[in-house]
Amino acid sequence: DADVTQTPRNRITKTGKRIMLECSQTKGHDRMYWYRQDPGLGLQLIYYSFDVKDINKGEISDGYSVSRQAQAKFSLSLESAIPNQTALYFCATEGGASGNEQFFGPGTRLTVL
Amino acid sequence: QQQVKQSPQSLIVQKGGISIINCAYENTAFDYFPWYQQFPGKGPALLIAIRPDVSEKKEGRFTISFNKSAKQFSLHIMDSQPGDSATYFCAAGTSGTYKYIFGTGTRLKVLA
Numbered sequence: 001d002a003d004v005t006q007t008p009r010n011r012i013t014k015t016g017k018r019i020m021l022e023c024s025q026t027k028g029h030d031r032m033y034w035y036r037q038d039p040g041l042g043l044q045l046i047y048y049s050f051d052v053k054d055i056n057k058g059e060i061s062d063g064y065s066v067s068r069q070a071q072a073k074f075s076l077s078l079e080s081a082i083p084n085q086t087a088l089y090f091c092a093t094e095g096g097a098s099g100n101e102q103f104f105g106p107g108t109r110l111t112v113l
Numbered sequence: 114q115q116q117v118k119q120s121p122q123s124l125i126v127q128k129g130g131i132s133i134i135n136c137a138y139e140n141t142a143f144d145y146f147p148w149y150q151q152f153p154g155k156g157p158a159l160l161i162a163i164r165p166d167v168s169e170k171k172e173g174r175f176t177i178s179f180n181k182s183a184k185q186f187s188l189h190i191m192d193s194q195p196g197d198s199a200t201y202f203c204a205a206g207t208s209g210t211y212k213y214i215f216g217t218g219t220r221l222k223v224l225a
Binding site (some may be wrong): 004035042090102 | 122149206213216217
């Protein structure tokens with residue numbers, strides 16, 4: 001089983017709709033991240049969480065919100081989706097032997113019409 | 114000052130050749146420089162990482178060269194193989210912050 005899972009894998013929605021992307025991990029890591037990937041722009045940090053009670057905004061948090069329901073679960077919400085939010089979204093955890101390795105989920109491709 | 118500039122945007126290399134991807138940064142507080150490899154349909158995965166106390170780190174065919182004075186680091190893939198065809202991202206971070214700035218990515222294609 002994958003260590004970091006994301007649901008859904010693909011989603012098409014309409015402008016103005018609320019949508020939630022979910023992330024679960026079995027790695028036991030405290031630190032979790034949400035990134036957005038756009039062609040030519042690389043990975044941009046939306047939100048990150050160092051534990052259940054510690055949530056922080058990243059570079060591009062406007063229009064997004066998050067919830068850390070448990071150590072293993074970190075969800076990303078778009079309260080009112082807009083076409084500009086069409087992108088590939090990745091969840092990641094951080095840990096590993098060095099403590100700095102990020103482990104990414106398979107991604108969610110979101111299309112906002 | 115928080116940017117990490119990556120080049121080239123795309124790269125085509127013959128099988129057996131050397132692939133070189135470069136990154137530059139401005140923030141001298143950065144002290145951790147990882148490279149991630151991403152195959153189509155997959156999330157990025159850590160390939161190799163370096164800290165500024167060394168100028169080079171090698172793992173198999175993959176080498177990071179680090180130039181602290183120039184604030185540049187690069188990934189060299191020796192004897193490139195078609196299986197290396199992927200998108201590569203450099204990143205930079207500062208110890209203790211657990212936040213990273215990613216480059217814009219390089220799409221590598223290795224021709225058989």
